[in-house]
Amino acid sequence: xxxxxxxxxxxxxxxxxxxxxxxxxxxxxxxxxxxxxxxxxxxxxxxxxxxxxxxxxxxxxxxxxxxxxxxxxxxxxxxxxxxxxxxxxxxxxxxxxxxxxxxxxxxxxxxxxxxxxxxxxxxxxxxxxxxxxxxxxxxxxxxxxxxxxxxxxxxxxxxxxxxxxxxxxxxxxxxxxxxxxxxxxxxxxxxxxxxxxxxxxxxxxxxxxxxxxxxxxxxxxxxxxxxxxxxxxxxxxxxxxxxxxxxxxxxxxxxxxxxxxxxxxxxxxxxxxxxxxxxxxxxxxxxxxxxxxxxxxxxxxxxxxxxxxxxxxxxxxxxxxxxxxxxxxxxxxxxxxxxxxx
Amino acid sequence: xxxxxxxxxxxxxxxxxxxxxxxxxxxxxxxxxxxxxxxxxxxxxxxxxxxxxxxxxxxxxxxxxxxxxxxxxxxxxxxxxxxxxxxxxxxxxxxxxxxxxxxxxxxxxxxxxxxxxxxxxxxxxxxxxxxxxxxxxxxxxxxxxxxxxxxxxxxxxxxxxxxxxxxxxxxxxxxxxxxxxxxxxxxxxxxxxxxxxxxxxxxxxxxxxxxxxxxxxxxxxxxxxxxxxxxxxxxxxxxxxxxxxxxxxxxxxxxxxxxxxxxxxxxxxxxxxxxxxxxxxxxxxxxxxxxxxxxxxxxxxxxxxxxxxxxxxxxxxxxxxxxxxxxxxxxxxxxxxx
Numbered sequence: 128x129x130x131x132x133x134x135x136x137x138x139x140x141x142x143x144x145x146x147x148x149x150x151x152x153x154x155x156x157x158x159x160x161x162x163x164x165x166x167x168x169x170x171x172x173x174x175x176x177x178x179x180x181x182x183x184x185x186x187x188x189x190x191x192x193x194x195x196x197x198x199x200x201x202x203x204x205x206x207x208x209x210x211x212x213x214x215x216x217x218x219x220x221x222x223x224x225x226x227x228x229x230x231x232x233x234x235x236x237x238x239x240x241x242x243x244x245x246x247x248x249x250x251x252x253x254x255x256x257x258x259x260x261x262x263x264x265x266x267x268x269x270x271x272x273x274x275x276x277x278x279x280x281x282x283x284x285x286x287x288x289x290x291x292x293x294x295x296x297x298x299x300x301x302x303x304x305x306x307x308x309x310x311x312x313x314x315x316x317x318x319x320x321x322x323x324x325x326x327x328x329x330x331x332x333x334x335x336x337x338x339x340x341x342x343x344x345x346x347x348x349x350x351x352x353x354x355x356x357x358x359x360x361x362x363x364x365x366x367x368x369x370x371x372x373x374x375x376x377x378x379x380x381x382x383x384x385x386x387x388x389x390x391x392x393x394x395x396x397x398x399x400x401x402x403x404x405x406x407x408x409x410x411x412x413x414x415x416x417x418x419x420x421x422x423x424x425x426x427x428x429x430x431x432x433x434x435x436x437x438x439x440x441x442x443x444x445x446x447x448x449x450x451x452x453x454x455x456x457x458x459x460x461x462x463x464x465x466x467x468x469x
Numbered sequence: 470x471x472x473x474x475x476x477x478x479x480x481x482x483x484x485x486x487x488x489x490x491x492x493x494x495x496x497x498x499x500x501x502x503x504x505x506x507x508x509x510x511x512x513x514x515x516x517x518x519x520x521x522x523x524x525x526x527x528x529x530x531x532x533x534x535x536x537x538x539x540x541x542x543x544x545x546x547x548x549x550x551x552x553x554x555x556x557x558x559x560x561x562x563x564x565x566x567x568x569x570x571x572x573x574x575x576x577x578x579x580x581x582x583x584x585x586x587x588x589x590x591x592x593x594x595x596x597x598x599x600x601x602x603x604x605x606x607x608x609x610x611x612x613x614x615x616x617x618x619x620x621x622x623x624x625x626x627x628x629x630x631x632x633x634x635x636x637x638x639x640x641x642x643x644x645x646x647x648x649x650x651x652x653x654x655x656x657x658x659x660x661x662x663x664x665x666x667x668x669x670x671x672x673x674x675x676x677x678x679x680x681x682x683x684x685x686x687x688x689x690x691x692x693x694x695x696x697x698x699x700x701x702x703x704x705x706x707x708x709x710x711x712x713x714x715x716x717x718x719x720x721x722x723x724x725x726x727x728x729x730x731x732x733x734x735x736x737x738x739x740x741x742x743x744x745x746x747x748x749x750x751x752x753x754x755x756x757x758x759x760x761x762x763x764x765x766x767x768x769x770x771x772x773x774x775x776x777x778x779x780x781x782x783x784x785x786x787x788x789x790x791x792x793x794x795x796x797x798x799x800x801x802x803x804x805x806x807x
Contacts, residue, residue, distance in 0.1 A: 183777075213777030213778075217781070230774040231774070234774075234775065247723075247724070251641045
């Protein structure tokens, strides 16, 4: 008797289990097809201008305002030029970027463009691209590969120059002061080219005068939260600091919050120099909370489209193309702000 | 049990019942669902994108995920006992840093690789002992190991280090041709060997059966006189060894050491194991399921790059949905058995 009962309740439970299982699989199928419906249609039916070119672009991630502006500009430029763009976002992980590049190779795109997450470790996959006859263009960040034939061109800012520009402003700003100037440096993502080079250029210029002392230098990972956290800690351990040099605007904006929380006035009690000039940074500069910004333009899209067209047409392109950039003081920021796109 | 209620059973009916029994059993059901899912995702990809159903795309899944397969095998052992290992991603990063820095100082690869495997196994042993001797939650013990390993990376160097050692470069760039323009890397073969060894150990050895027994019920295992303590410690040694080996494969993959690499990879490995049908509380699951789990994750990622217009955050969203579905599925299937 017991046994029969058990078996019966077993079958009803089994039924329930099956229904749940089917529902689960159905839910999956719905989400998957929902994903697939998300805009792949133009790939199949859209007319391809610009000589059927397909470009694969592997972006670093969406870690800062700069990067988002960079992504949007590249997507806009390729859309305007009528070139099909396959875009992927590596979420700051090198392995994701390698996977994306390898996938572009198997898809046989015409040109691969990417901003490497880190400088090292690209030889193997770039060699695969080269063997497959697909030209590669680097944007914004370089690779440390010794074999320069692995890529056609590197389009981007000169980060060392940016560091130098920041350093020069600091030297001029404190030209009359004889007492030591204590500086905190908020570094970018450890090992990333802009972090290394901006520190190098800055150190080169201020190193000429012994009164400039970098009392602390730590990574804020190019994020606002990271900048705030590191600045809070460093302000406590270095109460006499005069200046904060942040490797990007977002960390500088984080530092502003930290300075305000410590009861000081950013831009006056502690001066701030940053690199990038995104809209939020420029607004803070115009408000007097940041003192000087070195521009690092994310608007590379049109230049990248030109390079891609030339590479596909078989024309020679320059190995190193530097984006045109300027610097902003507080007065210039007030003027430039209304027209700032990003 | 269904057979007991039916007085006369035709052979076809019995076959249907048996298939249904397989699909709704907590042991085989989730693995088969994963297999069907993989085929379904692959079919969707193949229908939507030109060139998706090709050999190189399938092989690239293995080439790109060789290290993750090795991690998932180690993780399967741990999760089967009802534990978890959060340190594997950080240990991969540490392995790449050790490899890069030792090779930079001119140490021979013949020394470097064994050193890494030994160190990571010892780290696994320490974690296992911590869990067993001090009865610390695996979650906490491996979390500590994760921070320790990640921190040690920065002690070695805060910058990324390139590897130029001829053996590593040759190993990274060697392609084993399979005909028809298709090829794989030696890392794939190593990963598949690890899968086979894992499979054999779990299914055909005393140790493997003890692993399942601990996951089923640790106390029963102990009462049966099984070497519970030794096995519980050993699974973390296995996971540590697999993390080290995955780190070496990852080093071949990127030819560099980088402190910030493989962040969150432990979660990918856990996701692969769970999607592959292993019960998070232990006791049920197969190594082969974890491999299928890795392939599901890899295929979703490939679809998103083929699509080219979706943000890759969709990968995460799908993994999240899949995890939920599989956890619910397992809950239902195991509840039915009790």
